[in-house]
Amino acid sequence: xxxxxxxxxxxxxxxxxxxxxxxxxxxxxxxxxxxxxxxxxxxxxxxxxxxxxxxxxxxxxxxxxxxxxxxxxxxxxxxxxxxxxxxxxxxxxxxxxxxxxxxxxxxxxxxxxxxxxxxxxxxxxxxxxxxxxxxxxxxxxxxxxxxxxxxxxxxxxxxxxxxxxxxxxxxxxxxxxxxxxxxxxxxxxxxxxxxxxxxxxxxxxxxxxxxxxxxxxxxxxxxxxxxxxxxxxxxxxxxxxxxxxxxxxxxxxxxxxxxxxxxxxxxxxxxxxxxxxxxxxxxxxxxxxxxxxxxxxxxxxxxxxxxxxxxxxxxxxxxxxxxxxxxxxxxxxxxx
Numbered sequence: 481x482x483x484x485x486x487x488x489x490x491x492x493x494x495x496x497x498x499x500x501x502x503x504x505x506x507x508x509x510x511x512x513x514x515x516x517x518x519x520x521x522x523x524x525x526x527x528x529x530x531x532x533x534x535x536x537x538x539x540x541x542x543x544x545x546x547x548x549x550x551x552x553x554x555x556x557x558x559x560x561x562x563x564x565x566x567x568x569x570x571x572x573x574x575x576x577x578x579x580x581x582x583x584x585x586x587x588x589x590x591x592x593x594x595x596x597x598x599x600x601x602x603x604x605x606x607x608x609x610x611x612x613x614x615x616x617x618x619x620x621x622x623x624x625x626x627x628x629x630x631x632x633x634x635x636x637x638x639x640x641x642x643x644x645x646x647x648x649x650x651x652x653x654x655x656x657x658x659x660x661x662x663x664x665x666x667x668x669x670x671x672x673x674x675x676x677x678x679x680x681x682x683x684x685x686x687x688x689x690x691x692x693x694x695x696x697x698x699x700x701x702x703x704x705x706x707x708x709x710x711x712x713x714x715x716x717x718x719x720x721x722x723x724x725x726x727x728x729x730x731x732x733x734x735x736x737x738x739x740x741x742x743x744x745x746x747x748x749x750x751x752x753x754x755x756x757x758x759x760x761x762x763x764x765x766x767x768x769x770x771x772x773x774x775x776x777x778x779x780x781x782x783x784x785x786x787x788x789x790x791x792x793x794x795x796x797x798x799x800x801x802x803x804x805x806x807x808x809x810x811x812x813x814x815x816x
Contacts, residue, residue, distance in 0.1 A: 519580065519760060524555035528576070529585045530569025532562040536700045536781060540615045540745045541585040543777050547768040548583075548761065565593045565654065567600060574602035578752035583761070584608060588656045588743040591801040595808040596654040598815040605801060608748040610793035611758050612765040615783040617743040618718035619660045619696045620703075620728065622711040624687050627694075632668075632714050632734035635694070639670040648672040649683040649692035659807040660696040660717055660741035666810060667736045674811075687711060698743065699724070699782025717741040723779050744800075745783075746793055758790055 519525075527545050531537040542558055549556040561569035566589035573584030590604050621632065629635045639646045648665075650658035653676045665672060675692055677683040680701045686692040688710050695702075696717065703724055705711045715734045716722055731739035747761060768774045769787035778785045788796065 519552050519554060519757070523581060524557045525549075525552075525581055525583060526557050526559050526576075527583045527585060528559050528561055528569050528573040530561055530566035530573075530589065531587065533560045535562075536617060536698045536743075536783075537585065537587045537745050539700075539781055540617070540778065540783055543774065543781075544585065544614050544745070544747060544765070544768075547774065548764055551764040551767070565589055565596065567593055567597065570604065571601045573748075574607040574750060576750050578609075578750040578754075580749065580753050580757035582750060583611075584748045584750070586610075586746045586748045586797070588800070588804070591797060592654055592656065592659070592804045592808065594801065595805045596813055596815060605798060607751050609751050609753045609758060610790050610797060611747040611749060612762050612790065613744060613746040613786050613788040613793050613796060614765055614769070615745045615778055615781075616718070616786055617745070617781075617783045618699050618716045618722060619657055619741060619743070620699050620706075620716045620725075621664065621694065621696055621714045621731075622687060622702050622706060623694050623714060624690045624692070625709060625712050626690065627712070629714070630712075632729075632731065632736065635714060636668045636670055639668065639672060643671040644673070646672040646694065647675045647686075647692040649686045649695040650674065650676050651680040651683045651697070652676050652678070654808065654811075654813050656741075656743045657696045657698065659804060659811065661694070662807050662811045663739065663741050664696065664731070664736070667731075667739045684711070696741070703782060718784075722782060724782065744796075746788075746797075762787075762790060 527541060529538050529541045538560060545556040545558050561572055570590060573582065576582035594600060594604050629638055648661050650661060672694065677686060680697055683695055684697060684702060684705060687695045688705065699722060702711060706713045713725060713728045715729055715731045717731055717740065719740055721728060721730060747765060766787045769785045774785045
């Protein structure tokens with residue numbers, strides 16, 4: 481993992497990292513910025529992550545970067561560009577050089593923001609070259625530990641009887657966890673008051689304190705509080721149970737047939753990237769998905785490592801675009 485480098489967003493830090501990479505690889509600064517790629521022993525590859533450092537998507541992207549770096553024997557620089565629901569980072573990625581030196585970590589926000597913003601400075605469906613899906617993440621339905629329910633059925637009964645007193649927290653309107661809750665209310669045929677907070681930490685604190693009663697955070701965000709007894713987990717939102725909480729059923733097992741709400745992370749590049757680069761990177765991620773080490777790393781993050789062909793990943797992105805468009809409409813969110 482010696483080739484994996486953290487990159488900041490300012491010009492000064494970019495230059496420092498560039499010089500460091502050059503020094504590590506025995507190159508001059510000129511060589512480090514003008515080398516041929518893909519994928520000889522030349523300049524570093526930049527992986528743009530449109531979420532903040534330390535987020536679930538960022539941590540998964542760093543695992544992905546590690547395997548690319550190790551396989552190519554070449555530095556992969558993680559460039560976090562959070563903000564505006566992922567728009568800032570995705571815009572940078574869409575307009576980057578398509579020579580294979582810049583890659584873009586695509587996540588669920590890629591298909592949500594087109595429905596929550598009136599205009600975007602890029603086309604999420606046509607300005608990127610899909611390479612492979614890499615991880616699928618689950619949310620879980622958590623409740624205030626003092627709420628007098630023990631399973632999803634009892635929660636639905638309580639919500640139908642007292643919907644005006646059930647607050648559903650989220651880390652922000654239009655986030656994937658918010659829309660997982662919207663989908664739950666649709667399936668359960670009940671209501672709750674959505675209360676958006678500024679980020680996952682604030683929303684979890686609200687549920688723990690009883691200010692809100694339910695929430696659908698990513699597993700990695702809340703599993704610690706569940707194990708400590710600060711929150712009660714009623715169900716996970718994927719197709720199967722997770723290793724970290726084997727006693728928590730899926731929504732399907734809890735009586736909501738067909739309910740699945742998952743996040744995801746995959747690898748893309750600016751449109752026009754050489755086909756050879758796409759095929760090489762796809763091969764690397766397919767190999768990584770078969771490794772026990774990759775499975776173990778992602779399980780710790782509440783995720784499952786997967787892979788797909790570039791064509792299948794493109795179809796998946798378009799399907800998710802339609803799915804989340806319908807959920808944004810159901811949530812009554814207005815485009816900003």
